[in-house]
Amino acid sequence: MTPVFAAPCDNAIVLYVIDQASCETWLQTQPDQVAGWARAHGFKGAIGQVLLVPASDGTGPAMALAGYGNAAQRACQRFTLAAGAEKLPEGIYTLASGGDGGNAIPEAALEQECFGWLMTQYRFDRYKEAKAPGAALVAPEGVDAKAVESLVAAECLTRDLINTPAADMGPDQLQAAAEDLAREFGATAQVTLDQDLLEQNLPMIHAVGRAATARPRLIDLRWGDSGPRLTLVGKGVCFDTGGLNLKPGSSMGLMKKDMGGSATVLGLARMIMAAELPVQLRVLIPAVENAVSGNAFRPGDVLTSRKGLTVEINNTDAEGRLVLADALTLADEDTPDLLISMATLTGAARVAVGPDLAPFYASADADAAAIAGTAGQMADPVWRMPFHDPYETMIEPGIADLDNAPAGGFAGSITAALFLRRFAGSSRYMHFDIYGWTPSAAPARPKGGVGQGARAIFAALPEMLNL
Known part of the structure; x- marks a missing residue:
C-alpha cells in the first residue's frame, strides 16, 4: 500500500521537532514535568532521538519529541525527520507549530521532510507477511499533501519494480507495469515484440534479447497532446547474466536491478502525468533479458544499429548501451524538445561517485544548472559529469564505427555516455548513469531498490521546458 x-x-500526538543547539533553551520554557522527563531520559535533540512524554494522568502520551540535530549534521543527512519517525511507535502525529521553537524544520525543507516521513512507511512485503506501517503523519499546514503523496507513489512504484526478482519482473511483467500506468492516466502503450523488432528496424534490441525465453520488446508509452515534447528512455534489462561474457556469481546477485532505468522513468512519468504537466510525454523502454543460449550475440560480432552505425561487440556484458542506442535513435526521429535517458549502465559511475549520487551528462549547460538547482530542494542528489569530446576516439575501433566496450578501463561512464550521445542525434540530451540501489539502510531508504534523479528532473522540468 502506498x-x-x-x-x-x-x-493525534503533537510532535515537537527540536534543534540540538536550542534544546536546553526550549526545555527551559516547558513545564517541569516535561523538562524533567526529557532530561532524565537524556533527550538532547540529536538526529534520530525520539521521546514520548506521558500525560500527567497516565492516560497516554502528552506529546512526543524528535531531535533535529544541528546544521552541520543535517548537511550530511538526508531526510533528518525520517531518522526519528522510523523509531516512533505506531500512532498518528501532528507537527507542533514553530512559533515557540517547537518545530525546527525550515519552511523550505518541510515538504522534503514530509516525503521522507511517508517513505519510512514503505514496505516491500510481496514475499513475506506485511508489517504495520508505523507512525503516521497529518499533513502540516502549508504542505501540498497531494503533491507530496504523488512523489511518494512514484517512488514506491520505482522501488517495487526494482525490488521484484526477475522471475516475476521480466520483460512481460515490465510491459504489464507500463500498461497499468498508461491505463491509470489515460495514456497509450504500444509494444513491438521479438521478430517485429527486426521488421521495425530495432536490430540491437533484438540481438541483445533474442537468447532469452522472454521475448525482447520495445515499450512505447505516450501521454498528452500539447506542449513541449519530452521523451524519456529507460534501460529495461530485466536480468543481466553478462551474456557469453558471463558475470561471476558475486556480480550477478543484484542484476534484477538492471532494469532500474526503466523503473525510474516510469516513476518520473507517473509524477508528470499526476501533476498534469502541459507536455507531450513519450516513454521508450527496451525490455530484454541478456541471457546465454546458442543464439546469443557473441564477442567479436558487428551489429548494425537503427541509425546505421555499426557496433563491434567487445564485451556482451556492455549490452545496456546497445538497447538504448536503438531507442534513442527512434526518440530522436520524433524531434523531442528534451530527450533524457536513465540507466544502470556502468560500474565506473559507482567507482567515481558511489551509490548515493546520480551522475548525469547534459548537452546544454542551462539544463545541467536547472537540475543542480532542484536536486538539493528535492533531496535527490546528482553530480554532473562531462561529455568529454577528446575521449570520442576511445569508442571508435578499427573494424566498425563504434566499440561497445573500449579496452583499458579508463573513463568508463564517460565513454558510455559518449556512445549514447552518438544515437541521440541533434536532440537536446541528458543521460543519467544511476545505481538504483541502496546498499545499506538509511533514513527513508531501506536496503533495496531506490529511485535516483527523477524528483530532481521533475522539479526542474518547468524551467527546462518553459512550462
Whole structure:
C-alpha cells in the first residue's frame, strides 16, 4: 500500500521537532514535568532521538519529541525527520507549530521532510507477511499533501519494480507495469515484440534479447497532446547474466536491478502525468533479458544499429548501451524538445561517485544548472559529469564505427555516455548513469531498490521546458 498522510483527528500526538543547539533553551520554557522527563531520559535533540512524554494522568502520551540535530549534521543527512519517525511507535502525529521553537524544520525543507516521513512507511512485503506501517503523519499546514503523496507513489512504484526478482519482473511483467500506468492516466502503450523488432528496424534490441525465453520488446508509452515534447528512455534489462561474457556469481546477485532505468522513468512519468504537466510525454523502454543460449550475440560480432552505425561487440556484458542506442535513435526521429535517458549502465559511475549520487551528462549547460538547482530542494542528489569530446576516439575501433566496450578501463561512464550521445542525434540530451540501489539502510531508504534523479528532473522540468 502506498503511504499517505493521516486524516486529522482529535487524538493525534503533537510532535515537537527540536534543534540540538536550542534544546536546553526550549526545555527551559516547558513545564517541569516535561523538562524533567526529557532530561532524565537524556533527550538532547540529536538526529534520530525520539521521546514520548506521558500525560500527567497516565492516560497516554502528552506529546512526543524528535531531535533535529544541528546544521552541520543535517548537511550530511538526508531526510533528518525520517531518522526519528522510523523509531516512533505506531500512532498518528501532528507537527507542533514553530512559533515557540517547537518545530525546527525550515519552511523550505518541510515538504522534503514530509516525503521522507511517508517513505519510512514503505514496505516491500510481496514475499513475506506485511508489517504495520508505523507512525503516521497529518499533513502540516502549508504542505501540498497531494503533491507530496504523488512523489511518494512514484517512488514506491520505482522501488517495487526494482525490488521484484526477475522471475516475476521480466520483460512481460515490465510491459504489464507500463500498461497499468498508461491505463491509470489515460495514456497509450504500444509494444513491438521479438521478430517485429527486426521488421521495425530495432536490430540491437533484438540481438541483445533474442537468447532469452522472454521475448525482447520495445515499450512505447505516450501521454498528452500539447506542449513541449519530452521523451524519456529507460534501460529495461530485466536480468543481466553478462551474456557469453558471463558475470561471476558475486556480480550477478543484484542484476534484477538492471532494469532500474526503466523503473525510474516510469516513476518520473507517473509524477508528470499526476501533476498534469502541459507536455507531450513519450516513454521508450527496451525490455530484454541478456541471457546465454546458442543464439546469443557473441564477442567479436558487428551489429548494425537503427541509425546505421555499426557496433563491434567487445564485451556482451556492455549490452545496456546497445538497447538504448536503438531507442534513442527512434526518440530522436520524433524531434523531442528534451530527450533524457536513465540507466544502470556502468560500474565506473559507482567507482567515481558511489551509490548515493546520480551522475548525469547534459548537452546544454542551462539544463545541467536547472537540475543542480532542484536536486538539493528535492533531496535527490546528482553530480554532473562531462561529455568529454577528446575521449570520442576511445569508442571508435578499427573494424566498425563504434566499440561497445573500449579496452583499458579508463573513463568508463564517460565513454558510455559518449556512445549514447552518438544515437541521440541533434536532440537536446541528458543521460543519467544511476545505481538504483541502496546498499545499506538509511533514513527513508531501506536496503533495496531506490529511485535516483527523477524528483530532481521533475522539479526542474518547468524551467527546462518553459512550462
